[in-house]
Amino acid sequence: MSDRSEVLLDTDRCQAYGICVGILPDVIATPPGSPVAVLLGTHVDASDREDLAEAVRVCPAQALQIGQVQP
Numbered sequence: 001m002s003d004r005s006e007v008l009l010d011t012d013r014c015q016a017y018g019i020c021v022g023i024l025p026d027v028i029a030t031p032p033g034s035p036v037a038v039l040l041g042t043h044v045d046a047s048d049r050e051d052l053a054e055a056v057r058v059c060p061a062q063a064l065q066i067g068q069v070q071p
């Protein structure tokens with residue numbers, strides 16, 4: 001069973017609201033002065049998949065997606 005999910009950030013949509021950062025601070029950051037969020041990692045472990053799904057749900061700009069799941 002696969003256990004890692006890819007994090008996809010659409011920087012054309014992201015408005016650096018930072019809501020996702022509060023949910024996944026180890027994976028997404030909003031550097032001071034940056035107009036968009038940046039990914040600190042490309043994948044999350046299975047234990048963080050629910051948090052990733054929540055971040056996708058709550059992003060006001062619909063800038064996050066769950067990509068491929070690694071085997």
Ligand code: SF4
Nearest residue numbers: 014015017018020059
């Ligand atoms: S919540 Fe959405 S718009 Fe806000 S920083 Fe995260 S990805 Fe960007």
